[in-house]
Amino acid sequence: MSITLADLAPSVLQTQYAVRGPIVSRAQELERAGRDVIYCHIGNPQTFDQKPLTYVRQVLALCQYPALLHEGAALFPADVAETARRLLEGTKHGLGAYSESQGVRCIREAVADFISERDGIEADPEAVFLTDGASKGVQAALRVLINGPQAGIMIPIPQYPLYSATITLLGGVQVPYYLDEEHNWQLSRTLLEGSLAEAERRGVGVRAICVLNPGNPTGSVLDAGNIGMIVDFARERRLAILADEVYQENVHLQGDRFVSFARVMAEKGETSVSLFSFHSISKGFLGECGQRGGYMEVRNTPAEVAAQITKLQSVSLCANLSGQVATYCMVRPPRPGEPSYPRYAREREDVVGELRRRAVLLAEGLNRIPGIHCNIVAGAMYAFPRITLPPGRTDDEYCLALLEQTGVCVVPGSGFGQLPGTAHFRATILPPTDRIRVVVDRLAAFHGTFR
Amino acid sequence: MSITLADLAPSVLQTQYAVRGPIVSRAQELERAGRDVIYCHIGNPQTFDQKPLTYVRQVLALCQYPALLHEGAALFPADVAETARRLLEGTKHGLGAYSESQGVRCIREAVADFISERDGIEADPEAVFLTDGASKGVQAALRVLINGPQAGIMIPIPQYPLYSATITLLGGVQVPYYLDEEHNWQLSRTLLEGSLAEAERRGVGVRAICVLNPGNPTGSVLDAGNIGMIVDFARERRLAILADEVYQENVHLQGDRFVSFARVMAEKGETSVSLFSFHSISKGFLGECGQRGGYMEVRNTPAEVAAQITKLQSVSLCANLSGQVATYCMVRPPRPGEPSYPRYAREREDVVGELRRRAVLLAEGLNRIPGIHCNIVAGAMYAFPRITLPPGRTDDEYCLALLEQTGVCVVPGSGFGQLPGTAHFRATILPPTDRIRVVVDRLAAFHGTFR
Secondary structure, eight states: OOOOGGGSOHHHHHOOOGGGSHHHHHHHHHHHTTOOOEEOSSOOGGGTTOOOOHHHHHHHHHHHOTTHHHHTGGGSOHHHHHHHHHHHHHHSSGGGSOOOTTOOHHHHHHHHHHHHHHHTSOOOGGGEEEESHHHHHHHHHHHHHOOSTTEEEEEEESOOHHHHHHHHHTTOEEEEEEOBGGGTTBOOHHHHHHHHHHHHHTTOEEEEEEEESSOTTTOOOOOHHHHHHHHHHHHHTTOEEEEEOTTTTOBOSTTOOOOOHHHHHHHTTOOSSOEEEEEESSSTTTOOGGGOOEEEEEESOOHHHHHHHHHHHHHTOOOOHHHHHHHHHHHSOOOTTSTTHHHHHHHHHHHHHHHHHHHHHHHHHHHTSTTEEOOOOOBTTEEOOEEOOOTTOOHHHHHHHHHHHHOEEOEEGGGTOOOTTOOBEEEESOSOHHHHHHHHHHHHHHHTTOO | OOOOGGGSOHHHHHOOOGGGSHHHHHHHHHHHTTOOOEEOSSOOGGGTTOOOOHHHHHHHHHHHOTTHHHHTGGGSOHHHHHHHHHHHHHHSSGGGSOOOTTOOHHHHHHHHHHHHHHHTSOOOGGGEEEESHHHHHHHHHHHHHOOSTTEEEEEEESOOHHHHHHHHHTTOEEEEEEOBGGGTTBOOHHHHHHHHHHHHHTTOEEEEEEEESSOTTTOOOOOHHHHHHHHHHHHHTTOEEEEEOTTTTOBOSTTOOOOOHHHHHHHTTOOSSOEEEEEESSSTTTOOGGGOOEEEEEESOOHHHHHHHHHHHHHTOOOOHHHHHHHHHHHSOOOTTSTTHHHHHHHHHHHHHHHHHHHHHHHHHHHTSTTEEOOOOOBTTEEOOEEOOOTTOOHHHHHHHHHHHHOEEOEEGGGTOOOTTOOBEEEESOSOHHHHHHHHHHHHHHHTTOO
């Protein structure tokens, strides 16, 4: 039989992932036809001028080809060689063998140490799952949470469409809750309660709430008070929490800091709320998207449930070992006094400083355009400005026209969800400053002409 | 809410994956307690004495850390450097950026060239999907084929439990068909028709047939005639075909050769049967399990269906780039006359020759044990001997007792499925010859004592 569209499951056909949707396909067509396209649609730092950290790549090269430990010894700092040796020993058989389904034990130990040091709390390597990017961790968590067609998962609006797409594919119900744009996209207990009540009225059994902090696409950074409110809500309403914390190193404002759900829960002595938290090597200052590395940490969840997650992971054997090694490099970077540290610190500061500058530059530039309003980009890698459109026009049409007329590729707000009657787009802060200026200039020229 | 087992979906709880199941967990416990465990449960070559091919690892090291192209130029053959340069150019931004969802275009072109050369047929890079190991390709194909709770997928018995596990997770129906152990595990049209008719009687809408060639766990190699019969069956019964061809380089007998489904379909002029075929860097002579690389090629399937597969891939962004690069190295190895070729050819022949010797050694050794009968291991990496058990005893009990008493870890036939009333186990041919002799000796001593 030759399969046709009509043969596919409705859940497959209904799944949408705007970040790589039709506008991006059109952008690629235009580029192939010779147009100057500026891709602002996705957080893919190394497609711009961001360089990988030398430390990470040196460790990976040595792990891939251990003969370099001897033949190329002069080319690598001593601590890099030492790290590679430790990882090769920890994996037992190098990067070419399947690891345990949960991931290499010594790397999970390093992840647990990282969480302990970051938050001043205990962390268990057996509760850490190494994954091919955070996406695979989120999918695994949703897989165990969605237990039937009436199982609901609360997701923010706007949200990163990995969540909506995965819930649709798994046959669950999206339960949207709005973020409060007027208050820098914080969560509001009133809005959460309203969303939950509305879902329950429809017979949906709500199982969990997803929170992205720092926010994607919103760029918001939640404070401990807001996180504490969410934890209280989850406990009282018997929900699990999925905490997407992949942008934890991308906090741009002086005075702001990232606060993890694990830390807030520990400070509150909260032990009854299951927490799945996610981190990734793709964001932060590593930007190693293509390596596909990350982890999921599970808390307040019985061992037999964790064993079920491990079983599901085992069906695909294990996360890729390069991504696992890069995850180790993220959670166990060079320390002051180690030979690699000065270069590592310099490269890290270059990236962090650049991203801070670009976050300000893009938001300020957008706010100078009449008809565009952008909140401060406090965290993550995106601006999500609100745009005023002529009556009857949509942000899909706007973004397509913007692409066709100016070559600037952004994602319409509809791909993330938004309050009815509002329109937005998401643009990444990643292009070099001169390109961000071009983006702002082209938008300024375009916006007023869109009818 | 703290999640409990009772909260999980039945499909999650019912999913089984014996290759990493309770016997393997017990083996790890014993090893931690100081026992000498011989792991024969999984095809993970580099956990034994198999070394990665130097060519593959040199290319990966250069792609991970391109500074070596200058600083370490003397350490790498010219063609390796040239290959790394070509890949870095083809990826545009190296291994740290997300690629297209389908995978890097130039690597998909190399896969298409490989298929063309192997089979003397046309192949389209747009029909190639690079995946994190073949497992993820199989899961993607089953995802688009299973379109409701009565959607059936024919799987061989015995089968590799990736198939049964994924069908269960996706909420489809396993439609088992028996392989004919008396005829070296070939497929029989009579058995296929019987299986299909039985499923239809139960109201199952059968969508596809999965075939593993060379077979896992059976070690069989199908000839063109048997494959042609399967293609005819699929056309007449309006089924798609999933052809798991990950062991295509593991054909051990002089005179045998691997024949692909794509080739047989092309020779028959067959254009109405959708074909999904899978290949992997984990098996063959690369044995790069931990790198998680592979591809799926799709034939006789409309572009709009392929676009749906791409959309689903895009939700997880892309396969890991190291695995993509290793896949390139598999499909575009050094050629005679290129500087890397002599070493590459020598290393390849070492692996292939060793595996051939071990396949014979294990099967002959098993057949010398009264009460154990093993077919010739013509292909793949496993023996799947039939064992005679005392009345009322199971192969689960047998394998657990074998592990406890001898430290030999094999997987019970029940994990793959088998004809009722028969019992088997799967053991990999991968251990070094002296360890295979130990396995056979321990089995010989154990078998007669199992009551």
